[in-house]
Amino acid sequence: METFKYILKRIVQTIPLLIMVSIISFFIIRLSPVDPLAELKLNPSISPETVEREKQRLGLDKPIIVQYGKWAISFVQGDLGVTSTGEKVSQKLKERIPNTLLLTSLVILLTWLVGVPLGIIAATKWKTNFDRILTVLTSIGMAIPSFFFAVLLLMFAVKTGWFPIGGLTSPNFAEMNFLGKFIDLAHHLILPVIVLFTISLAGLQRQMRANMLDVLDSDYVKFARAKGLPENLVIYKHALRNAVNPMITLLGFEFAGLLSGAALTEYVFQYPGLGRLILEAVLKSDINLVMASLMMGAVMLVVGNLIADILLIITDPRIRVKS
């Protein structure tokens, strides 16, 4: 019951937060000097009447407060509006979200499956050669900018011809059988996954290692060892449980990055995800699309944090007692 109340309180708290986010983003976009009609105005074959009509259609003739009000009302009713070219925003997002989720969830799954165990091993083998080599490798991983790394891999793909140059499926994808489709998808996913995996693995592994080292140094671990418990039990029962708490908070942030975290890599690899869509929308000041994506990002962040908090309540009895 207590937990339930806590969750409810958290949800209510997010409402003013979301309103603030929406107001700030809306005004920043609208006050930026990008004029969605500039191209039209400079096209000799477009008549002034057409420009005027476009202006009305996009609602640019009304004061900014009215524009925001209109947007907010339809947003609350679940209508995300239409893009500047008249397509449904929800439809556009629906086309892209599965692709982005496929990429990001694959990466998160892989990094956690590899990163957490590596962190633990590195901590237990502290100051051995294994740990040192791993530290060097992860330093490199953290230091490479994802953009640069992605471009390098693309060049590699061009030179060797082993991998496709971006995209998600081959032109004849529709005619393949199930196995063929699976292989084709995997073939296209390898490079972007490698980029994102390398970069997030480094961070995660180091975080896990640091947590573990902290815990291993603490008194109760020393006590457990002194008590004569087998080393395995000390590490996996006593130390790990405590070391994993900060990771759960991290998981909340990872959740927030599910939809937006891979934008740069998606762009370089021409991956048909949200990244490209939103970049273009921002450049064209396509307000409904940009607002929808910003709100989505904000909601994901809030939900991610909430999930992390709930998980913490479950795993860490100390928090339960406090609240």
Added chain:
Amino acid sequence: MIRRVFRALLVIIIIGVLCKACLVKDVQNPETHIKSSKNNLLATDYPTPTTVNINGIDYLQSQAPIGKFGGEIIFSTIGEGPKTFNPFNSKDNTSSTLSAIMYDGLLSTHPITGQPSPKLAKSYTISPDGKTYTFKLRKGIKWSDGKPITADDVVFTWRDIIFAGFGDTSLRDSIYIDGKLPTVRKIDNYTVEFKTAKPYAPFIRVLGASIAPKHIFMPAIKKGPKYFDSFLSTTTKPEDFVVSGAFKLKEYVPAQRVVYERNPNYYEINTNNESLPYLDKLIYLIVGDLNNEVLKFEAKEIDVITLQGSKVARYKSLEPHSDFDLYNLGPNTGTMYLSVNLNDRKNDKGKYYVDPIKQKWFQDLNFRTAIDYTIDRRNMVFNIANGIGAPLHTPESLNSIYLNKELKAFEKDTQKAKEYLYKSGFYTDKKGHLYDKDNNRVEFDLFTNAGNTEREAIGVMVKQDLEELGMKVNFKPIEFNSLVNKLVSTFDWDMVIMGLTGSPLEPNGGKNVWMSNGRLHMFNMRTPQEGKLNILSWEKELDEMFEKGALATKFEDRKKYYDRYQEIIYEQRPMIYIYSPVIIVAIRDKFKNIYPSSLGGITHNIEEIYIGE
């Protein structure tokens, strides 16, 4: 010590090797070697398709060599892909290109001569008074679902979609003649007649617009404009498209590709009477930017690419041992110019748009002529466009069928420029600074839109050239929207570097720029309230030329008027033209029946292209 010297030497050697690796070996001037479509291929080669009647059906018959059926060609489109597949709704280039593939018009443009050539129409006549256009349609040709294409479809398209204002209305807006739209009526099942209130030559170009199948579009029209805006959008199932073009939509994958398959009912046949197109599939990959497009071409994922100037030299050196050919399609329709603000009026607060001291300079023809002679176009083509461009002196692009060839190009001549300035009383002091006859230092702002590296580079070079005359130029690249605002509403600018794209077939599209009350008459822009206030004598003549040019119907008559308009700009120099980029296209050499042309590009005859051995 010795060891240290040895190390230093080693480092120097490594650096030297690296530097050597970076040196680009000399490449011959690519312009001279690329297959120029201009001379050998273009003018003579393309065998124009003719109309033949077989079993009562008026086919279009390709005269090109017979090819093999099958295979696919992969193009690319830059950006986020199409927004709609409805040719009447498309507002951007990608959408119009991708939807026009499926819907043919009555006419298209002959890729070589630029004259209208029959497509869905078999033939057409224009009455002697230039007001009535009669079209004979092909008998017996079919939509992709097997229904016949008739006069009803044509009348429906023009009357009920275009004239009624459904979808994008810019086409309709462009054919209001004295506030009246043309009329269209069916004479019999295969004859349609258009009538305009006055003779209006540009109308014939508009008739290339796509024709819609009435039996598919009619229900959508009945549901009203709002429904029509989302009709045949990117979410429509490919089976629902009924088309007349050579290809029909097969699959659209957002942000990845658009796939077309051949339309078995297409009305063009080869000389063996087999129906075209040869290719089974036409694929457009949607790529985000130019760099990715280049990578995809090099990885053989796409078959055709238009090259940027800076890449041509490298591709030229690759060409001999590769699987693609380069074609030079000649200068494109883009024109880069330097415009001077001739505005001499005050805004509603009683303040001059342009400082009166500067007005005196800008309105002085000698001043503008001096600028024209100082600009080193050849140098800019060489340095900015990597030699892949052509100096430009006229407002019509170099591939325009209306280009006035009498207007001679000239080279930079600083001495001559100075003489023009001295004639108007300008003088330079000991430091070489230029002053006007009232002792004002000649100093002004030069704008362009920031972010366009080409225009920024031109700006820097123009500044350098003008400083040779002792002028002080403050070159200010500013944000695109602010620049547009200055040009079309606040008018507070001195000089600007911009580019416009014109039509090589129809100069009338530029009337908004050249007529004194035009919406983009930038160099002497008037507000709607001002009307034709303070009109200059040559502006008046420009107005006259554009009015007459639109009303005349014979090409030769129109050419006379448009020649004169180019001459006026050439003499008066309100806009000083700089250069046009040249288009270089690479295409895999396995594709045959390629007849590149400056007007039609490389794949204007897509239905005739096939894959050879």
